[in-house]
Amino acid sequence: MGDIFARYDFFGAFWLTIQLSFWSALGALVIGTLVAILRVSPVPVFRLIGTSYVNLVRNTPLTLLMVSAILGLSLIMGLRLSNDVNMDVFLWAIVVLSVYHAAFVCEALRSGVNTIPTGQAEAARSIGLTFRQSLTEVLLPQAFRGAIAPLGSTLIALIKNSTVASVIGASEAAGLMATIVENETGGVAVFFLFALGFVILTLPLGVWFTSLSRRLAVKR
């Protein structure tokens, strides 16, 4: 048991989990913001697109998205993101995690937008700001600050959900755990070791986001 660290690349696997989470979080933030803009835009068609995206993606199991991306798009349709198998899996995992969590980022941001009194949007329009200007100057900055706490929860969920990437063979933490359990037999100790790894990753993040949400909250 004690020599697990010597024989398996425990930290390498968690480093991959961190990389996977980092790039996915970035992707989810970008896509999520775009979808949130669609959902609050004054054009009905854009709102419909945004709503459809959120409802479709949010209600599909992540495992299903993961498997259908790699099985359907990469293997059967031949949409390879890289010629190297491991890189292909890694990139697809980032794409799927980004697309999936973007729905939650969008809803977190929308709840942030809803914290802003309607009068501000009306005031912005009445002084002649365009939709784009009122969005970037008035609404989004406040929305982000108001949505810090739910965004933090989404990030923590994303880090834990990155383990789903092991179903397509990404060699992150859960993939290594499958290997160790196969070779060394499954034991509560192995599970706790990996659970502990995730607690170390997520607990400080939770504390940080809570204090951030308090410090950055818009005082009204």
Add this chain to the structure above:
Amino acid sequence: MSMKKKIGAVVASAALALTLSACGGGAGGSTNLQALKIGIKFDQPGMGLNSGGKYTGFDVDVATYVAGKLGTTPDKITWVQAPSAQRETLIETGQVDLVVATYSITDERKKKVSFAGPYFIAGQDLLIRADDTSITGPDSLGGKTLCSVTGSTSAQNVKKQYPDVQLREFGTYSECVAALVAKGVDALTTDNTILAGYASQAEYAGKLKVVGKTFSTENYGIGLKLGNTDLCNKVTDAIKAMISDGSWQKAVDANLGPAGFKPGDGNPPTPAACS
């Protein structure tokens, strides 16, 4: 369920089982030979499959025969799902009396559980599309894409022995079979028993074939509580009886035969003495 949730559930149930067995004291140690709880795979066609409460497969037949010799009639057997990662825990906590679930005897596992058997000698093989003539064995895999299950011994073997092969990994073999049929991958690799089980399924009849050149040896044993020599001896005798009276061959033919599968060298095996 997400992987994370699954792990949580396993840990919680294992912890619960530990406390329960601690409370039970000596009483939990005895095995009721009239009502055995047996761990099998629920999702492995040809070996252990639960199709709507009906259990079929070679492992199921072996388990039923052994249980019969020990005194449990088929209707008294409690079947328990034993996924690979949970087999040792299930035995150690007494949630099952026997595990008959494509369970390879290894030194690491022997530290935690005792094995009766082997009752079958399997080996890592390749499953390919029936019309594929370019793959004749592990040596003709250059430039091909293989598929296996994340973290499995077969996947590790391929990575170690054939580093130039492209290996795709999935959570279960079913996805690999789907990819193989759709020409997304060129071959699926794992124990030949599991491969023959998939090839024998009616929906894949004539579409898939097992290459038949094994490149590893897996001794399937029946797992039971560490140090329970008495039970181990009884199970070993039952396995011997099954092989000598022809039931073993019948079970192989019925479950793995439809795809033309023939057990490899060394079969039927001679079960080792219990220690």
